[in-house]
Amino acid sequence: NAGVTQTPKFRVLKTGQSMTLLCAQDMNHEYMYWYRQDPGMGLRLIHYSVGEGTTAKGEVPDGYNVSRLKKQNFLLGLESAAPSQTSVYFCASSPLGQGAIEAFFGQGTRLTVV
Amino acid sequence: QQQVKQSPQSLIVQKGGIPIINCAYENTAFDYFPWYQQFPGKGPALLIAIRPDVSEKKEGRFTISFNKSAKQFSLHIMDSQPGDSATYFCAAHRYSRWGKLQFGAGTQVVVTP
Numbered sequence: 512n513a514g515v516t517q518t519p520k521f522r523v524l525k526t527g528q529s530m531t532l533l534c535a536q537d538m539n540h541e542y543m544y545w546y547r548q549d550p551g552m553g554l555r556l557i558h559y560s561v562g563e564g565t566t567a568k569g570e571v572p573d574g575y576n577v578s579r580l581k582k583q584n585f586l587l588g589l590e591s592a593a594p595s596q597t598s599v600y601f602c603a604s605s606p607l608g609q610g611a612i613e614a615f616f617g618q619g620t621r622l623t624v625v
Numbered sequence: 626q627q628q629v630k631q632s633p634q635s636l637i638v639q640k641g642g643i644p645i646i647n648c649a650y651e652n653t654a655f656d657y658f659p660w661y662q663q664f665p666g667k668g669p670a671l672l673i674a675i676r677p678d679v680s681e682k683k684e685g686r687f688t689i690s691f692n693k694s695a696k697q698f699s700l701h702i703m704d705s706q707p708g709d710s711a712t713y714f715c716a717a718h719r720y721s722r723w724g725k726l727q728f729g730a731g732t733q734v735v736v737t738p
Contacts, residue, residue: 515668546728551634553714553730554669601668605726612718613659614726616668 513537517602517617524592524624532587532620534602541607543585544569544614545577547598554601560585592624628652629717631729638705639737646700646732648715653696655717655727660689660700663712663731672713673700705736 518533534543544559546569556569558577566577574596576588585604589596599621603614631648638644648658659674675682675689675698682689686703702709715729 551730553631554728603668612657612726613671614661614669616670618666618668 515615515617517620521621528592529590534585536604540604542605544603545587546601549598594624597624628727629729631715635733637735642705644702644734646713648729649697650717654719658698659716661714707736707738710736
């Protein structure tokens with residue numbers, strides 16, 4: 512059972528370049544999220560999705576776009592990368608419902624923008 | 626601003642010591658408080674969670690203490706081991722309806738042999 516898989520694991524971009532990070536989950540979860548992790552800042556929510564075809568902004572959405580065309584995939588795009596977007600990016604998913612929701616995380620993508 | 630404030634940012638203890646991580650929240654609508662553990666190079670994973678109707682929950686060597694009136698909760702790692710060295714995140718959300726998990730800034734714990 513793969514859980515949440517992120518592609519790629521590492522990437523170096525030049526300022527102004529674009530790229531797409533792919534997240535795939537095989538748990539049939541309704542909710543998917545993209546976080547960035549920076550030292551001393553914890554996990555900050557970039558965008559999230561509550562179902563196929565829907566997306567919403569999180570705390571730090573500027574400079575990013577997302578799409579969820581299929582339930583199992585959630586894509587994070589950087590149209591014009593900036594050094595401030597150097598970070599570790601985590602995708603997560605969680606099931607629909609109330610109660611003790613558990614978020615399942617991927618292993619992260621380390622992105623460096625030079 | 627972060628809705629869940631976590632301290633300290635880092636902690637070093639000797640094997641057998643009890644690292645304590647503290648979190649505080651403002652939003653009284655939060656009623657579910659999980660802790661996530663993250664090892665280097667890995668994504669966070671759920672460790673233990675508590676609801677405010679209990680003041681303490683234990684799972685193995687990990688204990689959560691909860692003070693509803695003070696809107697504070699803490700994680701204690703009893704008899705800590707080098708293998709417990711990781712980053713720990715507290716989080717909060719609303720049990721009664723779905724909401725986004727709000728994470729604290731994280732605490733890097735190092736347990737020395």
